[in-house]
Amino acid sequence: MKDEPNYRQELRSYLIGFVLALVLTAVPFGLVATGALAPLQTLGVITVFALIQVVVHFRFFLHIDLSQQKREDLHLILFTVLLLLIMCTGMIWIMASLSERMH
Amino acid sequence: MTQFERKHPGLNLGSHHGAAHDQAEALVFGFWVFLMSDLIIFGLMFATYITMQGPMAEAGGPGPAQLYDLRSAWIQTLLLLTSSLTFGLASLAMRHKHGVAPVVVPLVVTLGLGLTFLGFELHDFQGMLAQGAGPGRSGFLSAFFGLVPLHGLHVTAGCIWLMVMLAQIAVFGLSDMVKLRLLRLGLFWHFLDIIWIGIFSIVYLAGLTG
Numbered sequence: 598m599k600d601e602p603n604y605r606q607e608l609r610s611y612l613i614g615f616v617l618a619l620v621l622t623a624v625p626f627g628l629v630a631t632g633a634l635a636p637l638q639t640l641g642v643i644t645v646f647a648l649i650q651v652v653v654h655f656r657f658f659l660h661i662d663l664s665q666q667k668r669e670d671l672h673l674i675l676f677t678v679l680l681l682l683i684m685c686t687g688m689i690w691i692m693a694s695l696s697e698r699m700h
Numbered sequence: 701m702t703q704f705e706r707k708h709p710g711l712n713l714g715s716h717h718g719a720a721h722d723q724a725e726a727l728v729f730g731f732w733v734f735l736m737s738d739l740i741i742f743g744l745m746f747a748t749y750i751t752m753q754g755p756m757a758e759a760g761g762p763g764p765a766q767l768y769d770l771r772s773a774w775i776q777t778l779l780l781l782t783s784s785l786t787f788g789l790a791s792l793a794m795r796h797k798h799g800v801a802p803v804v805v806p807l808v809v810t811l812g813l814g815l816t817f818l819g820f821e822l823h824d825f826q827g828m829l830a831q832g833a834g835p836g837r838s839g840f841l842s843a844f845f846g847l848v849p850l851h852g853l854h855v856t857a858g859c860i861w862l863m864v865m866l867a868q869i870a871v872f873g874l875s876d877m878v879k880l881r882l883l884r885l886g887l888f889w890h891f892l893d894i895i896w897i898g899i900f901s902i903v904y905l906a907g908l909t910g
Contacts (some may be wrong), residue, residue, distance in 0.1 A: 600813070604796040607711075611788040614886040618781055622900070626774050629905050639909045647901035651894055658784055660711050670708060670732055677736040681743040692751035 614657020621650040708732075711791050711886065713879060724883060731884045735891050738854075742895050745847040746902060752843035759838035764907030767828055774896035776820050777896065780855075783813035783876040784893040791886045794879060802883075804869060807862060810889070814859045821852050842902065851899055854892050861885050 613628045628634055634642065655661040661674065707725040715721055751757075786806040793802035817820075828834070835845035865885060868878050 607792050614787045622777055623903050629908050631864055636909050640906060643901050643905045647897050650897050654894045658788060673732055675734055677739055685743055685747040688747040689750050
C-alpha cells in the first residue's frame with residue numbers, strides 16, 4: 598500500500614521513458630548511418646542499447662519493475678524469458694556449430 | 701491521500717474506478733499469459749532469422765545491404781515509439797481525468813501513427829518484392845518475411861482493435877467494460893513496441909552494419 602501517484606507524476610514518468618528510448622534509439626542508428634565505429638564495436642553498442650531500451654520500455658511504459666509486484670505475474674514474465682533464453686541460444690548455438698562443420 | 705493498492709503489473713485504473721479496478725486483476729493476468737506466449741513465438745522467429753544469415757542462407761540472392769533502407773527503418777521506429785507515448789497519454793487520461801475527449805484524442809493520434817507505420821512498412825515490402833526478393837527467393841528472405849510481417853500483422857490487429865474501441869467509446873462511453881479493454885489494448889500496444897526494438901536492432905541495424 599502506498600499513496601496513489603497523481604497525473605503529473607505519471608505523465609513525467611512517460612515522458613522520461615520516451616526521451617530515454619529516443620536517445621537509446623538515435624545513438625545506434627547514428628552509428629550505423631555514419632559508420633563511426635568498427636563493425637564489431639557497432640554490433641556491441643546495438644546489443645547493449647537494445648537491452649537497456651527493453652528495460653526502459655518495461656519500466657516506464659508497462660510499469661513493470663522488481664518491487665511491489667504481484668509475484669505470480671513477475672514469475673510468469675521471468676519464466677518466459679528463461680524459456681526463450683534456453684530455446685534461442687540452444688537453436689542459434691546448434692545451427693552455428695552445424696554450419697561450421699559443413700565448411 | 702487515498703491508499704493505493706496495485707492489483708496487477710502495469711498501469712492500474714486505481715481504486716477510484718471501483719468494480720473495474722477489482723475485475724482488472726484476473727483479466728490483466730490472463731492477457732499477460734497471452735502476451736508471454738506471443739513473446740515465445742516472436743523469440744523463435746528471431747532465432748530462426750539469426751540462423752539464416754550469411755552467404756549460404758542468401759543462396760546467391762540479395763542480402764541485407766541491398767534490401768534494407770535505414771531511413772525508412774528510422775521513420776518507422778519514431779512512428780511506433782511516438783504512438784507508445786500517445787497511447788500512454790490516453791491510458792493516463794482514462795485513469796485520472798473526466799470526460800471522453802482526453803482519452804479519444806490521443807487514441808486517434810495513436811491510430812494515425814500506427815496506420816502510417818504500416819504504410820511505410822508495406823512500401824518497403826513492395827520495394828523488396830519488386831526486386832524479386834520475395835519470401836521464396838532464399839532462406840534468409842523466408843526468415844525475414846516470417847518475422848517482420850508477423851509484427852506488421854500484430855500492428856494491423858492492434859489498429860483494428862483500436863478502431864473497435866473508438867466505436868465502443870462512441871456507443872457505450874467509458875464504461876467499466878470499455879476501460880478494461882483499453883487497459884489490455886495498452887499492454888498489447890506497448891508490447892509490440894518492445895518487439896520492434898528487437899526488429900530494428902537485429903534485422904535493420906545489425907543487417908546494415910559493416
